[in-house]
Amino acid sequence: MTAQTDTQAKAPTPTKKLYVKTYGCQMNVYDSERMTETLAGQGYEAVDTPDTADLVLLNTCHIREKAAEKVYSDLGRLRKLEKQRGTPMQVGVAGCVAQAEGEEIVRRMPQVDLVVGPQAYHRLPEMLDALDEGKGAQVITDFPVEDKFADLPKTRKSSGPTAFLSVQEGCDKFCAFCVVPYTRGAEYSRPAPDLLAEARRLVDSGAREITLLGQNVNAYHGKGEDGDWSLARLVRAMAEIEDLARIRYTTSHPNDMSDDLIAAHGEIDRLMPFLHLPVQSGSDKILKAMNRKHDADSYRRLIERIRAARPDIAMSGDFIVGFPGESDEDFEETLRLIRDIQYAQAFSFKYSPRPGTPAAGAEQVAEDVKVERLARVQEALLESQATFQQACVGQTMPVLLDRPGKFDGQMMGRSPYLQNVHLTVNADRRGEIVPVTITEAHRSSLAGTLAA
Ligand code: SAH
Ligand code: SF4
Ligand code: F3S
Numbered sequence: 001m002t003a004q005t006d007t008q009a010k011a012p013t014p015t016k017k018l019y020v021k022t023y024g025c026q027m028n029v030y031d032s033e034r035m036t037e038t039l040a041g042q043g044y045e046a047v048d049t050p051d052t053a054d055l056v057l058l059n060t061c062h063i064r065e066k067a068a069e070k071v072y073s074d075l076g077r078l079r080k081l082e083k084q085r086g087t088p089m090q091v092g093v094a095g096c097v098a099q100a101e102g103e104e105i106v107r108r109m110p111q112v113d114l115v116v117g118p119q120a121y122h123r124l125p126e127m128l129d130a131l132d133e134g135k136g137a138q139v140i141t142d143f144p145v146e147d148k149f150a151d152l153p154k155t156r157k158s159s160g161p162t163a164f165l166s167v168q169e170g171c172d173k174f175c176a177f178c179v180v181p182y183t184r185g186a187e188y189s190r191p192a193p194d195l196l197a198e199a200r201r202l203v204d205s206g207a208r209e210i211t212l213l214g215q216n217v218n219a220y221h222g223k224g225e226d227g228d229w230s231l232a233r234l235v236r237a238m239a240e241i242e243d244l245a246r247i248r249y250t251t252s253h254p255n256d257m258s259d260d261l262i263a264a265h266g267e268i269d270r271l272m273p274f275l276h277l278p279v280q281s282g283s284d285k286i287l288k289a290m291n292r293k294h295d296a297d298s299y300r301r302l303i304e305r306i307r308a309a310r311p312d313i314a315m316s317g318d319f320i321v322g323f324p325g326e327s328d329e330d331f332e333e334t335l336r337l338i339r340d341i342q343y344a345q346a347f348s349f350k351y352s353p354r355p356g357t358p359a360a361g362a363e364q365v366a367e368d369v370k371v372e373r374l375a376r377v378q379e380a381l382l383e384s385q386a387t388f389q390q391a392c393v394g395q396t397m398p399v400l401l402d403r404p405g406k407f408d409g410q411m412m413g414r415s416p417y418l419q420n421v422h423l424t425v426n427a428d429r430r431g432e433i434v435p436v437t438i439t440e441a442h443r444s445s446l447a448g449t450l451a452a
Pocket of ligand 2: 171172173174175178179180181215216253
């Protein structure tokens with residue numbers, strides 16, 4: 001046990017307030033929870049606004065230009081707030097912008113006290129101590145050799161019926177558009193026994209559904225008692241945890257969808273029938289330029305195999321339009337792929353050149369072309385999403401009641417296909433999985449009634 005874990009075990013009475021704002025992907029949501037737990041050991045209590053916070057941490061995302069810009073405007077706003085209220089506020093930047101920009105953040109925004117990368121946040125306590133000692137702004141963006149996770153407190157609790165669990169971090173794929181291999185570092189899989197222990201702690205504190213996270217989660221190959229475990233093996237072991245009713249995983253790369261993982265979808269009831277499997281483009285020329293290492297037809301065939309194992313699986317994806325060199329014909333191929341696959345859900349983005357990535361220097365597609373293509377892709381995706389939503393009307397499906405609804409007497413839940421479902425049901429049933437007959441389909445939610 002490390003010194004930090006000891007401090008955490010004593011759980012000091014909170015004397016200071018911490019506000020954490022999370023941008024970007026689910027992995028950042030997970031990291032924000034771990035940072036909050038780490039700082040609880042230093043006497044920090046989490047609050048919901050920055051208004052009275054002693055320490056504000058922005059857990060940032062660098063994936064697209066807009067995501068990174070938001071951080072600087074939020075920092076400007078925090079400086080104003082600190083002036084208005086007249087009491088000191090320490091400000092830290094964590095996450096992928098911290099990793100990518102490091103010292104530059106402090107140069108541009110001298111009010112920033114801490115800059116900490118995604119692989120270094122277990123060192124926040126010592127950084128805060130150094131600040132208290134008057135040592136000036138602290139910047140740590142190393143990719144340490146030691147395991148960050150081993151140094152984090154072992155007090156993980158779920159805040160509700162659904163929880164995230166990071167099992168794999170980093171990426172070795174180097175898609176030509178993407179900052180993740182630079183901000184998160186090389187692929188690393190956590191040992192399976194540690195993950196099973198963390199999952200049990202989450203279940204003991206109320207989680208019924210756990211989503212296993214990784215930038216390339218299906219490339220998971222962590223140490224088990226008997227050699228390296230695949231993601232399928234890990235899922236099978238998780239499915240043995242009593243009271244863990246549902247398992248999901250995200251995000252996957254098409255090239256790492258192994259036979260055993262596909263088979264698991266047909267064999268493990270607790271593995272939910274939803275798969276986020278980004279393809280990015282339907283054009284082989286663009287996929288090659290993106291360094292994706294798969295083509296559009298191999299992706300189509302892969303989905304056929306997955307659907308053969310689990311016919312009702314709901315597919316989700318990510319698309320980038322306007323990647324350098326994308327012609328009208330290339331773009332039409334993307335639309336064709338979207339129509340072929342019929343996604344239940346999907347995200348689409350205009351290509352955003354990211355500093356230091358291979359595609360950033362190439363000749364760019366004009367902005368108005370990107371805008372038009374994004375609108376057309378979104379239209380095609382919405383059409384297939386609406387078809388999927390509509391097909392649910394009349395079905396009765398198990399729904400995990402996970403949070404209060406908008407109105408009194410209403411709760412929100414999650415369908416097996418990751419849809420939001422709202423229904424009239426008593427709030428004390430939070431955490432239960434109940435049968436719900438779907439009565440109405442909306443763009444991003446379903447309405448239903450409790451089935452007898
Ligand atoms: N690890 C995941 C997700 C990476 S980031 C994966 O491999 O699929 C999430 C999504 O953001 C990507 O799938 C991609 O569609 C999008 N994205 C990443 N870099 C981008 C960029 N430079 N411009 C636009 N979209 C980008
Ligand atoms: Fe980025 Fe590609 Fe790695 Fe996904 S697989 S994180 S898109 S480099
Ligand atoms: Fe963004 Fe970093 Fe996640 S760049 S998408 S927060 S891995």
